[in-house]
Amino acid sequence: MDQKLVEEEINFQKSDKFNLTMIPGKFARAMRTCVIWQFIRFIVINIKMIIVVGKSH
């Protein structure tokens, strides 16, 4: 039988707890370590944090 194995989805089967949550797919995972995208996020997160730090002082 042909198997359609999607690596990111394997953990759903490992436990009921895992099965009832969300697990990121290939694209979401790749973006987490994509240097260009993460550089943009780095700037965005820093701006957000500076705003929160500013509101807290």
Add this chain to the structure above:
Amino acid sequence: MARLVVLGGGVAGHTTATFAAKWLGSQHEVVVVTPNSKWNWIPSNIWVGVGEMTKEDVTFDLAPVYAKAGITYHQAKAVSINPEGKDDSDKPFVTIEYTSADKAGQTETIEYDYLVNATGPKLNFDATPGLGDGNGQMGEHTVSVCTADHAVHASHKFKEAIEKMKKGERQKFLIGTGHGMCTCQGAAFEYIFNIEHELNKAGVRDMADMKWISNESFLGDFGMGGLHMKVGGYVVSSKLFAESLFAERGVDWLIGAHTSKVEEGKVHYELLDGSTGEEEFDFAMLIPPFAGVGLKAYNKAGEDITDTVFAPNGFMKVDADYTPKPYEEWKASDWPRTYQNPTYKNMFAAGIAFAPPHIISKPMKSPNGTPINPTPPRTGMPSGIIGKAVAHSVCDLITKGENAHLHEASMAEMGAACVASAGKGIFDGQAAAMTVYPVVPDFDKYPGTGRDTDYTFGEIGLAGHWIKHILHYLFIYKAKLNPGWTLIPE
């Protein structure tokens, strides 16, 4: 000339002392009493605990920094406070016991005009049988990352576990909290995902079973009752994101658990439903519960007034509303604003050392009456901000007189930025970068989630790791009082 004595040279105390010394100049004296010769950037202990940093990377000598700042430094621990003085003098004083090699065990008294208690937590390992050694230190069955030395020990044990896996021996990792009343889940969270990351790098992840054990009633509570964030058009609980990360990394979890006993290779626990169980392990890092460091207080007649100055958990009473009330009646205004002791107005507490009015998460008990809920976190940013506000207040009291306005820094009105590492690496590292605003939810102001979801967010990725790594250098730079240190926010 007035004298400010700061007890504790950690995040809060170091902030208070260094700002006070800068603002007061040489006309007044700032004294720091702290038992360690080194300052430790505690958040990076996580990386020491997996062998990615050394103790030297996360610590530096305090003496030269205090000499540069004009601060009088005693390497000692405070033992007691006499806020009314004694016998023939009304001058308040603290009694200290030296810990430096040359004077170890010697005691001395130091008079003060103002006192800031920033002694942080006592790591109360002995609250759980087997977690401690019975003498107040960590026991032999588990490891810890709470101090740099603990983290070095943890990294050695971790290396041994990796070697065993390389030889084909499966290892079970159990990470989390060692008691039903722990805080600091964030540190354990960072450690378990750093371990997972390192096991992948070492090529032995498939030889490891990993489990989280925690007193949180849901994953992602973090002692703050969780948080809600806007994602993809939804407002979502941190529970969903935490569970997602655990499932993605194949880490099982056991929550609502009070670790009741630790033995060699095994913990005993009680769950919120009252059931009990056991969990075996080969490697366990369990955060101990925190308590006050056990300072005593005496009045002029020498009578013990510790109960007046400190809450039963050993933390110092400040301007919080300590009236016991049910969860439904908790208010943001219960939380302290100035951190001034209500009985002795020249005494303040900053950072973990102040007694919170109550916990933040929903209080929970098992049917057997065992409280199983996280106690409130007072992380680095709030500790630093409180330390600075207290320094401001004391400086104003000294320079403008005792009616000076006190500076305020309520945790119900301040946010916190927190970056939780999930693995170190310039190109493959990840961390959850989070902000919460405010730290203590205010359901009157923000009905629904208790927080402003425009300023409460979280996301995981490499950018978070870069921020965490930069913060490591930035905060050590700041703590060393290098040029421009005052420009770096707490």
